[in-house]
Amino acid sequence: MLDKSHKHVTCSTCGARKNSLFANNCENEISLVEEQKTCAYYKKNQPLFIESSFPRGVFCLNQGKVKIFARGDEGKEQIIHIAKEGEIIGFRAMFSGEPYKVSASTLEECNICFIGKEDFLNMIETNATLRNGIMKELSKELGDRAVFITNMAQKSVRERLAFALLILGDVYDKEEINLTREDLANFVGTATETLIRLLKDFKEEGIIEIHTRKLEIINKDKLMHLAGK
Amino acid sequence: MLDKSHKHVTCSTCGARKNSLFANNCENEISLVEEQKTCAYYKKNQPLFIESSFPRGVFCLNQGKVKIFARGDEGKEQIIHIAKEGEIIGFRAMFSGEPYKVSASTLEECNICFIGKEDFLNMIETNATLRNGIMKELSKELGDRAVFITNMAQKSVRERLAFALLILGDVYDKEEINLTREDLANFVGTATETLIRLLKDFKEEGIIEIHTRKLEIINKDKLMHLAGK
DNA sequence: AGTAAAAAATGATATTAATCAGCTTTAAAA
DNA sequence: TTTTAAAGCTGATTAATATCATTTTTTACT
Numbered sequence: 001m002l003d004k005s006h007k008h009v010t011c012s013t014c015g016a017r018k019n020s021l022f023a024n025n026c027e028n029e030i031s032l033v034e035e036q037k038t039c040a041y042y043k044k045n046q047p048l049f050i051e052s053s054f055p056r057g058v059f060c061l062n063q064g065k066v067k068i069f070a071r072g073d074e075g076k077e078q079i080i081h082i083a084k085e086g087e088i089i090g091f092r093a094m095f096s097g098e099p100y101k102v103s104a105s106t107l108e109e110c111n112i113c114f115i116g117k118e119d120f121l122n123m124i125e126t127n128a129t130l131r132n133g134i135m136k137e138l139s140k141e142l143g144d145r146a147v148f149i150t151n152m153a154q155k156s157v158r159e160r161l162a163f164a165l166l167i168l169g170d171v172y173d174k175e176e177i178n179l180t181r182e183d184l185a186n187f188v189g190t191a192t193e194t195l196i197r198l199l200k201d202f203k204e205e206g207i208i209e210i211h212t213r214k215l216e217i218i219n220k221d222k223l224m225h226l227a228g229k
Numbered sequence: 230m231l232d233k234s235h236k237h238v239t240c241s242t243c244g245a246r247k248n249s250l251f252a253n254n255c256e257n258e259i260s261l262v263e264e265q266k267t268c269a270y271y272k273k274n275q276p277l278f279i280e281s282s283f284p285r286g287v288f289c290l291n292q293g294k295v296k297i298f299a300r301g302d303e304g305k306e307q308i309i310h311i312a313k314e315g316e317i318i319g320f321r322a323m324f325s326g327e328p329y330k331v332s333a334s335t336l337e338e339c340n341i342c343f344i345g346k347e348d349f350l351n352m353i354e355t356n357a358t359l360r361n362g363i364m365k366e367l368s369k370e371l372g373d374r375a376v377f378i379t380n381m382a383q384k385s386v387r388e389r390l391a392f393a394l395l396i397l398g399d400v401y402d403k404e405e406i407n408l409t410r411e412d413l414a415n416f417v418g419t420a421t422e423t424l425i426r427l428l429k430d431f432k433e434e435g436i437i438e439i440h441t442r443k444l445e446i447i448n449k450d451k452l453m454h455l456a457g458k
Numbered sequence: 459a460g461t462a463a464a465a466a467a468t469g470a471t472a473t474t475a476a477t478c479a480g481c482t483t484t485a486a487a488a
Numbered sequence: 489t490t491t492t493a494a495a496g497c498t499g500a501t502t503a504a505t506a507t508c509a510t511t512t513t514t515t516a517c518t
Contacts, residue, residue, distance in 0.1 A: 070375045072383035073457040080375050095361075096368035102375050125357075132324075138367040139325035145374035146299045146309050146331050152381035153418030154301035157475065181496060189382030191476055196497060212484075213495080228302040386505070410466060420506055425467060441514070442465080 008039045009062045009113055016062050019086030021133040029127055036119040042112055048089060048104040055093040055100060057116040061085055064110030065171065067183065070102045079187040080148075081141075082107070084171050091134060094120060107179065155228065157190045161198050162226035164188045165208065169217045176214040237268045238291045238340055245291050248315030250362040258356055265348040271341055277318060277333040284322040284329060286345040290314055293339030294400065296412065299331045308416040309377075310370075311336070313400050320363060323349060336408065384457065386419045390427050391455035393417045394437065398446045405443035 011034040017023055022033065037060070042048075048059050051071060059066075061083055068081040068089070080102055083089050093100050094117060106112075115123075124131045151160055164187050168177045179187070185195040199215070202208045207223060209216040217223060240263040246252055251262065266289070271277075277288050280300060288295075290312055297310040297318070309331055312318050322329050323346060335341075344352075353360050380389055393416050397406045408416070414424040428444070431437045436452055438445040446452060 070379040072379050074383070076383055078379040078382045080378060092368045092371050094368075095364045096372055097365060098369065098372060101372035128354075135324045135364065135367070136326060138364070138371060139321045139323075140327065142321050142367060142371055142374065143325055143327060143330035145371065145378065149309060149374065149377050149381060149418075150299040150301050150307040152378060153307045154303070154305055180494095189378075192495095193477080193497080194475055197475095200497085409464095421465090422467080422507080423505060429467085 009111055010034065011037070011113075014062060016060075016086040019084075020060070021088055021130060021137060022060075024129050024133065025127065026129075029123075029130070032123070033115065037113045037115050039111065039113045042106045042110040044106055044108050046106045046110075048106070048112065049100055050103040051101060052099045055090055055117060057114055058091045058094060058120050059089040059104070060113040060115065061087050061089060062111040062113060064112070065107040066104050066110065066112075067107050068102050068104050069186065077183075077186045078189060079183060080145075082168065082171050082187070084173075088134075088137075091120070092138065094124075095138075107183070152189055157188065157194055158198055158201075159226060159228050160188050160190070161195065161202070162223045162228075165202075165215070165217060166220070166223055166227055168215075169220065169223075176211065176216050178214050180213065238342055239263065240266070240342075243291060245289075245315040248313075249289070250317055250359060250366060251289075253358050253362070254356065255358075258352075258359070261352070262344065266342045266344050268340065268342045271335045271339040273335055273337050275335045275339075277335070277341065278329055279332040280330060281328045284319055284346060286343055287320045287323060287349050288318040288333070289342040289344065290316050290318060291340040291342060293341070294336040295333050295339065295341075296336050297331050297333050298415065306412075306415045307418060308412060309374075311397065311400050311416070313402075317363075317366075320349070321367065323353075324367075336412070381418055386417065386423055387427055387430075388455060388457050389417050389419070390424065390431070391436075391452045391457075394431075394444070394446060395449070395452055395456055397444075398449065398452075405440065405445050407443050409442065 011017065011022070011030050012027070017030075022030065025033075039062075042064070048066065049055065063085060066083040066087075066089060067079050068083060069077045069079045071077055083104075089104055089112075090100070124134065151163055155163070164184070165177070168179070168184075168187075172178065177184075181196055181199075182192050185192040188195060199208065199210060203210050205222070207217070207219045207226075209218055240246060240251070240259050241256070246259075251259065254262075268291075271293070277295065278284065292314060295312040295316075295318060296308050297312060298306040298308045300306055312333075318333055319329070353363065380392055384392065393413070394406070397408070397413075397416075401407065406413075410425055410428075411421050414421040417424060419427075428437065428439060432439050434451070436446070436448045436455075438447055
C-alpha cells in the first residue's frame with residue numbers, strides 16, 4: 001500500500017529518475033521540472049488517458065505499473081507495453097499532432113507526476129539532453145514494435161507467451177509477474193482460455209510457478225529457447 | 230523504365246520533395262542537403278540496408294517504392310511498411326544507437342539519394358524545422374504501429390487483407406498495386422496460398438480486379454467496411 | 459520464339475487456436 | 489461471515505488458416 005499522505009515526489013531525490021530520460025539532466029534542468037510538474041496518487045485501474053482524446057501533457061511514473069493498450073474494433077484491449085517506474089508516458093502524442101492512438105491505465109496503485117504540454121514542449125526545445133533522449137526512445141520503441149509485429153504475424157501463441165513472459169520478467173524485475181489472465185492474454189494476443197491452458201503447460205514443464213495469480217519464472221533459459229531467439 | 234543516365238536529382242527541383250520532410254525547409258537548408266547528398270539508381274530488388282547492420286546514413290526516395298521488412302526466426306519476411314516517393318528511409322536507426330531492426334529493399338527501379346550519418350545528425354541539431362518534422366514522423370509511425378499490432382492480434386486474415394489493400398491503395402495512388410503475392414502475403418501476415426484464395430474471393434465479390442499480378446481496387450467503400458473501420 | 463525458372467493457383471489435409479458453455483476458486487463487499 | 493461478483497479453469501466443438509503436394513501460368517532469358 002502506497003502512502004497517500006506523501007504523494008508529492010521531489011525530482012531531485014526521485015528514486016525512479018535514474019532509470020528515466022531525466023537521468024542525465026543537470027540540476028538546473030531538474031529544478032525546472034520540479035517547478036512545473038504536479039504529482040498525484042492513482043488507485044488501481046485508473047485511466048491516465050484514453051485513445052482518441054487529445055493530450056494535455058506527459059506523465060512520469062514514479063511508482064507502480066501502467067498498461068498502454070489499444071482497443072480493437074470489438075473493444076478488446078491489445079496491450080502494447082507495460083510501463084514501469086521511471087518511464088515517461090504519453091510523449092508520442094506531444095509531437096504527432098494527432099489524438100492518442102492508445103490508452104493508459106494503472107495496473108496497481110501508482111504515484112505519477114504530470115508535466116503540461118506547453119512546459120514539456122518548451123523543455124524539448126531548450127534542453128538538448130532531454131530531446132536527444134526522447135528521440136532515442138521514440139526510435140527504440142519504433143524498432144521494438146517492428147519486432148512485435150513480426151512476432152504477432154509469425155510466432156505461435158506458445159512462442160509469443162514465452163516472449164511476453166521474458167519481457168514481463170524484466171518489467172517486474174525481482175517481483176513476481178502480477179497481471180490478470182485477461183491482461184496477460186491481451187498482451188500475448190490470444191484468448192484468455194488459451195492463455196490459461198498454456199500457463200498450465202509451462203507450469204508442468206517446470207518453466208514457471210503459479211502462485212494464484214502471480215507468476216514466477218523459474219527457467220529463463222527454456223523460455224528464451226521457446227521464444228525462439 | 231527510369232532513365233539511368235539522369236540519375237542525379239537536384240533537391241531544389243525534386244518533385245518528390247513536396248511530400249517529404251524537406252518540404253518546409255528554406256532555400257539555404259535545401260542547398261546544404263544538395264551539397265551533402267549523393268544520388269544513385271537502384272535496380273529492382275536491391276537492398277538499401279539489412280537488419281542488424283549499423284547505419285551509415287539515411288536514404289531519400291526520389292522515385293520508386295521500397296519495402297521495409299523484418300525477418301522472423303525462420304527467415305520469413307514481415308513487411309512493416311512500403312515507402313513511396315518523398316520518404317526518408319532509415320532515420321530511426323540514426324537516433325536509437327542500435328543496429329537496424331529492419332531491412333529495406335527496392336520493389337522496383339528507384340532513384341534514391343543518400344545523406345551520411347554525420348551530415349544528417351548535424352542537420353538535425355541545427356535545423357529545427359527538419360528536426361520537428363522527424364520527431365513528428367517518428368511519433369506518427371509509433372502510433373501506426375500500435376494499430377498494426379492490434380490488427381495483427383485481433384483481425385482475421387480477410388480483414389487484414391482489406392486493411393492492407395487500403396494502405397496500398399494510398400501508396401500506389403493512381404497506379405495499380407504491384408507486388409508479388411508473396412510480398413503481399415508478407416505484408417498481411419499470412420501464407421501465400423491463403424492470400425491468393427482471399428484475393429480470388431475479393432475479385433468474385435467485386436471488390437478488386439486482378440490484372441495478372443497487378444491489383445486494382447474497384448470498391449473502396451466495401452474494403453473499408455470489411456477492414457472494420 | 460523457345461526454354462527454363464519463378465510466380466500464381468488449386469486441392470486435400472492437418473493443426474492451431476477461438477468459441478461456447480459450464481464449473482470452481484478467489485477476492486470483494488455487505 | 490455470508491453473499492456476490494469477478495477471475496480462473498476445464499472440456500467439447502468449431503472455424504480459421506497453415507501446410508503440403510501438384511499443376512498452370514507468367515516472366516525472363518538465350
